[in-house]
Amino acid sequence: MRVLHTVYPPSDQGNPFASLLIDALSEKTDSSYFSWRAAFLERWDVVHFQWPEKYFVAGNPLVSLAKRLRFRVWMRLLKWRRTAIVLTIHNLATHEDPGKAAAAELARLDRRVDRYVALNPAVDMAGLAAPVDVIPHGHYRSLIPDTARAPSSGRRILYFGFIRAYKNVPGLIRAFGASDLSGRGYDLRIVGKPHTPVIAADVQSSAEDATGQVTTLLKALNDNDLYREITRSSVVVLPYADLYNSGALLMALSLDRPVIAPRTPATEYYQSQFGVDWVLLYDSPLDESSLESAVASVKDAGERAALELGSLDWPVLAIDYLRTYQVATTHVGRRHRR
Known part of the structure; x- marks a missing residue:
């Protein structure tokens, strides 16, 4: 065929x-x-x-x-x-x-x-x-060499991927800045290429205005650099306005990082497949309280059952x-x- x-x-x-x-x-x-x-x-x-x-x-x-x-x-x-x-x-x-x-x-x-x-x-x-x-x-595990994995930097919250308007990255930055997560030792990292200069300016200005530690790397990364950014984090957040399918979610799970995502029929399906320790859901819209609650639910790696992805x-x-x-x-x- x-x-x-x-x-x-x-x-x-x-x-x-x-x-x-x-x-x-x-x-x-x-x-x-x-x-x-x-x-x-x-x-x-x-x-x-x-x-x-x-x-x-x-x-x-x-x-x-x-x-x-x-x-x-x-x-x-x-x-x-x-x-x-x-x-x-x-x-x-x-x-x-x-x-x-x-x-x-x-x-x-x-x-x-x-x-x-x-x-x-x-x-x-x-x-x-x-x-x-x-x-x-x-899953993406077959692509990921061990040399591309970096040790976790501790309490790092990461967004990665192409930055489009519907992905609500400035909203994530504002929610983090309004929360007390920075006071508890967390920092927020934004990595990805903005879709337009307007979106880039919005992300950058939101980061500059935010209270707490927010860093940005607004460009596309090669694969190994991206894997290192993900493995340095303790949790990945997808602050999308809506979500049906997400390669970023599967990439994070392939690198054994839990994901915070909006509650939708699709993410409820992913949570049923992978478990509540790996896919943590918040009810939109994302704000400081929903972000704090989701981050507080993230278990340390030693407390999570190993993620089995053989069916994928x-x-x-x-x-x-x-x-x-x-x-x-x-x-x-x-x-x-x-």
Whole structure:
């Protein structure tokens, strides 16, 4: 079976989700990273979409139009070739408004999907145009060398990851500054690249105004430096306004760091999977009292049961993905026999 994944080869600062999946599938499928040459000139049994918004959106309106037209031609070619389409649901909604034209293209793609993959069951499956298979997000432990682990610096609260508006990082800084956590020996560390200069300025000014020890490193880090930042912390906080799926949550757990996150159907699922010692939930909005309460609930490493992530090994998950691909190709055949 030949599968084209709509992601580019990995970089040292990219999201490793897709590369871990493709590596795990390599013994079972002929899986390839994306290129437009491969998309148009080669035949595939399945095209597996991840984060499709990138195909429709650009800073220039004319470039955006050209990208949408190219995508429509490709979709017609996939239909003619009877190629199955699988789409992973990474988010329940786009985090930034892509515009009406791009939204229309996303809707057009949805009508062509043969099978969805949901990373957890907190999805309105009845509202989707095709059946859904729940295949959880795998862990990252196979990527992490022992040399990239740093000793914990004690009472450090960490936010890491790309900084977008919905992630509420300035709100976390303000909640920390208003709390008494600094007086109890905690410091707050913010690591990640802001999405816009406006967000960067908001984070920096919030940090400068905060009472207590707040440090920032507002740039993307290579993998090993990121692992060291995480392992220096005692707990990771995800102050998002809402959360469905989070690679940061799985990354923190892969490095044996507990996570504080907002209470949502998805995070309640993660808490049921990993336990209350590893996933600690607060009721939004995040403020000083909810942050203090969550941090106070974090147990020392010696008091937590070891976190077992064997069910999230990528070779195990690859078996489920292969089954999804097989069902999707069968659906295409039935659709074209009607």
